[in-house]
Amino acid sequence: MNATLRAASRACGFASVVVGLVGLVACSGAGGRANGGAPVVAQSPAVPFGEWETAWLGELGATDPRLAMRMPEKPSADAVRKVAGAAVVRGGDDIGIVGGALDVFSFGERERLLHLLGNELVSQHDDGAGASAPAREERTLLSRLLDGEELRVARERLSPDAGSERVRAIVATWGNVSRGREVAEREALIQRGLLEIVSDVATGALERPRVLELEDALDALERLAVAEGYPDATKLITSLRVELGKAHPRVAPRPPPASVSLDVQLHTYLGVHEDRQTLMGRLEDEEASLRSDAKSRLGALSDAVQRGALEAAATHVGEETACAASDEALRASRARTLRPPPERALVCQALQVAAASATASEAMATVVLHDDVAIALWALTLDSGATDLDATRTAHALLASVPADRQDRLVRAALVSPVRAIAPGLATALVDAEGPGERHERATRWLAYGDAPFDLVAARIAR
DSSP states (O other), X not given: OOHHHHHHHHHHOHHHHHHHHHOOOOOOOOOOGGGTOOOSSOOOTTSXXXXXXXXXXXXXXXXXXXXXXXXXXXXXXXXXXXXXXXXXXXXXXXXXXXXXXXXXXXXXXXXHHHHXXXXXXXXXXXXXXXXXXXXXXXXXXXXXXXXXXXXXHHHHHOTTTTHHHHHHHHHHTTTOSOTTOHHHXXXXXXXXXXXXXXXXXXXXXXXXXXXXXXXXXXXXXXXXXXXXXXXXXXXXXXXXXXXXXXXXXXXXXXXXXXXXXXXXXXXXXXXXXXXXXXXXXXXXXXXXXXXXXXXXXXHXXXXXXXXXXXXXXXXXXXXXXXXXXXXXXXXXXXXXXXXXXXXXXXXXXXXXXXXXXXXXXXXXXXXXXXXXXXXXXXXXXXXTTOOXXXXXXXXXXXXXXXXXXXXXXXXXXXXXSHHHHHHHHHHHHHHTTTOHHHHHHHHHHHHHHOSOOHHHHHHHHOO
């Protein structure tokens, strides 16, 4: 987000800025200094930058338990209770508390707190360290982190398009409950997250591929909320399954559901500044190059070794793995040591494969990277209006031995969560920008630098 856009977002909340870009919702009047909100982090010119940042990140982690899970240093229990207690006292239509913390469906309060934290970031006083180049970069990283979380609130509010996101939020925070109140709090969380989705699905607001992807997401929740332990949640999930299984003909044409455009998401989460056509062309060129390279390498192998490489590649395609930040990154930047947001969570697998390609099977690595780019093209194609998932998949066929049912899930996920699907493919194009000979070194430098939007990474991994 540029300086003008961030200033505007501070004045009226991030959702209202998205309105101007994609026509989402009206300004909700989120509190800030301009309309009576109190600062979240105590402001003092005497506070060193590092100390200020630690307190700021602690407050940020208290706004969403998923954010706290991504931080190497978790927010203190006191900070979490303070934020939740203040929200209860203040009141609001959607306040929910789970395990003594704000739950993920407290959309209005999350937006308000993020707005206040943005004010603090903009007005944070420089000390000697805060005026340095590393500190300026750190403030940029914090600003981009905040942009992503503000956009997440706007996206997760949307129903029914946000159904899968809400299910995954429940699964991610399943353990964040009070001892002795696990069943009650989890059942309340499921009700808060999914009740609205059931109603919207019943009106026929989801197209068939999105229905199937929501069913995919429900599988993980049903494994946790077993019928014998969570009767009320089971009834609600069953009701949702029943509605998803019904045909809901539309009596009259409906306007398209509100959504946050892919362009806004790509800019916010990945730092993409290219137009859609340029990005598509770059990835198509990358896919063709990797396909040719992979087939050449595979052709030099015996049939048995080739099959083994394709089967091994399949275990890496579309899979999430964790990256450990280097000691240098830990010392240099708190922001880069956070685990990546969901939109960049698949990038580490691609980077690790590329970094290891100098010693592991080059053929296997090249196949994985090709397939990452192919899936990114699925997502771009589907978001551009394609409706035939099988044709989309065939046009950019995977090389790895990925079973058909898993490919079905991958293409549905690319439809519903396009940024997550595009990220590893775009990361592959970045590490491959100077040719296969530099792929290993560029991926290694990226892993050492840590997680960040790609436009900030690009300069760091170049020779």
